[in-house]
Amino acid sequence: MSKKKVVYFWDPDVGNFHYGPGHPMKPQRLAVTHSLVHHYGMYKKMMVYKPYRATMHDMCRFHSYEYIDFLQRISPHNVQNFTKSLGMFNVGDDCPVFDGLYDFCSRYTGASLEGAMKLNHQCADIAINWSGGLHHAKKFEASGFCYVNDIVIAILELLKYHPRVLYVDIDIHHGDGVQEAFYLTDRVMTVSFHKYGNYFFPGTGDMFEIGADSGRYYSVNVPLKEGIDDNMYMHVFKPVMQSVMDFFQPTCIVLQCGADSLGSDRLGCFSLSVKGHGECVKFIKDLGVPLLVLGGGGYTVRNVARCWTHETSVLINEDISNEIPYNEYFEYFAPDFSLHPDISTKQENLNTRQYLESIRQFIHENLKYLSHAPSVQMQDIPTDIFNLEDPEENLNPDIRNHQETEDRRIEPNNEFYDGEQDNDKEEADLDV
Numbered sequence: 535m536s537k538k539k540v541v542y543f544w545d546p547d548v549g550n551f552h553y554g555p556g557h558p559m560k561p562q563r564l565a566v567t568h569s570l571v572h573h574y575g576m577y578k579k580m581m582v583y584k585p586y587r588a589t590m591h592d593m594c595r596f597h598s599y600e601y602i603d604f605l606q607r608i609s610p611h612n613v614q615n616f617t618k619s620l621g622m623f624n625v626g627d628d629c630p631v632f633d634g635l636y637d638f639c640s641r642y643t644g645a646s647l648e649g650a651m652k653l654n655h656q657c658a659d660i661a662i663n664w665s666g667g668l669h670h671a672k673k674f675e676a677s678g679f680c681y682v683n684d685i686v687i688a689i690l691e692l693l694k695y696h697p698r699v700l701y702v703d704i705d706i707h708h709g710d711g712v713q714e715a716f717y718l719t720d721r722v723m724t725v726s727f728h729k730y731g732n733y734f735f736p737g738t739g740d741m742f743e744i745g746a747d748s749g750r751y752y753s754v755n756v757p758l759k760e761g762i763d764d765n766m767y768m769h770v771f772k773p774v775m776q777s778v779m780d781f782f783q784p785t786c787i788v789l790q791c792g793a794d795s796l797g798s799d800r801l802g803c804f805s806l807s808v809k810g811h812g813e814c815v816k817f818i819k820d821l822g823v824p825l826l827v828l829g830g831g832g833y834t835v836r837n838v839a840r841c842w843t844h845e846t847s848v849l850i851n852e853d854i855s856n857e858i859p860y861n862e863y864f865e866y867f868a869p870d871f872s873l874h875p876d877i878s879t880k881q882e883n884l885n886t887r888q889y890l891e892s893i894r895q896f897i898h899e900n901l902k903y904l905s906h907a908p909s910v911q912m913q914d915i916p917t918d919i920f921n922l923e924d925p926e927e928n929l930n931p932d933i934r935n936h937q938e939t940e941d942r943r944i945e946p947n948n949e950f951y952d953g954e955q956d957n958d959k960e961e962a963d964l965d966v
């Protein structure tokens with residue numbers, strides 16, 4: 535039995551942002567998720583942190599300065615002065631200008647970045663940021679409700695210490711922003727499972743997108759048709775991921791857990807259950823490789839919260855009750871108040887075993903071209919972000935970082951008491 539240290543990021547303000555009336559992306563789903571995680575008592579099994587906030591400098595590790603500068607300046611009160619930029623940066627319709635937009639990006643990106651740092655320094659085996667996973671954002675523009683690509687920025691951080699990073703995306707939409715960022719490199723393999731066809735957003739991700747130059751065969755796409763259920767999803771997910779692991783041998787994994795692949799999603803058309811979605815998370819966790827777990831899409835708020843709560847329990851290896859504990863969002867879970875109601879979509883499954891088998895075969899044949907897992911020459915490692923932001927910290931970074939870490943712990947140390955276990959604040963160690 536190995537001990538797994540799980541770090542979980544929660545920013546109490548991140549659920550208070552609003553994309554605008556009628557917009558399907560609701561940051562409130564994060565507050566609902568956290569409320570369930572908290573009321574199930576799962577904070578006792580994790581280190582809960584209020585995350586670092588990403589700076590402009592952090593965001594510009596991937597994005598252009600002009601684009602981030604624009605995000606920082608724009609507000610609902612001055613949009614009329616930016617009409618040209620709005621079009622240029624694809625901000626306005628799907629990706630609206632709202633109050634606190636830059637602040638929102640800074641919070642969800644900071645948590646993913648800090649998660650990467652915790653993994654790099656072996657302060658955690660698993661880091662969870664449900665507010666992250668905004669996989670559509672591009673270097674120069676917003677896309678699909680995503681402004682800053684926290685995933686790309688976190689992976690760049692992981693690459694300081696990890697020769698090979700695997701990215702896995704189970705959102706119903708293609709993980710196009712992440713794939714594009716690493717399309718030419720063999721150090722990051724991107725694997726996306728998504729709905730493809732009939733102009734489904736974003737329109738990319740057919741199985742022939744395999745990467746280019748040094749990155750040829752390092753982009754993997756699993757295009758699926760609507761209505762896929764748990765059984766069929768597992769039938770393709772597990773063998774594909776096993777082949778990817780065998781051939782690529784990643785030293786770290788980033789998992790985007792978009793919950794719009796669940797049945798009954800407001801924008802999605804798959805038919806996964808919360809347990810089926812969680813089965814993917816369990817499979818990846820059980821590989822035993824350092825893991826950064828992120829959120830993503832998900833537009834039926836109550837089911838997003840159910841899904842990410844269940845997945846948090848999977849990651850800390852705890853069974854939790856099907857009965858939802860009383861909390862401030864209790865009425866969202868009417869009429870059954872359960873974690874696992876039937877959410878299957880009354881929609882025909884257009885996938886066939888034969889179709890999935892042909893995709894699996896195609897991917898397996900391509901992976902055979904990876905003659906050996908790439909490695910990199912070790913180089914001087916750039917300084918970590920905390921030291922860059924405050925020159926004073928360079929004087930004695932260990933002491934300062936330690937104190938800062940203590941300051942940002944959300945749950946008081948004495949709340950880590952859990953029945954027969956003692957209340958040692960290092961008690962995030964879990965039997966796995």
Ligand SMILES: [Zn+2]
Nearest residue numbers: 705707794831
């Ligand atoms: Zn999505």
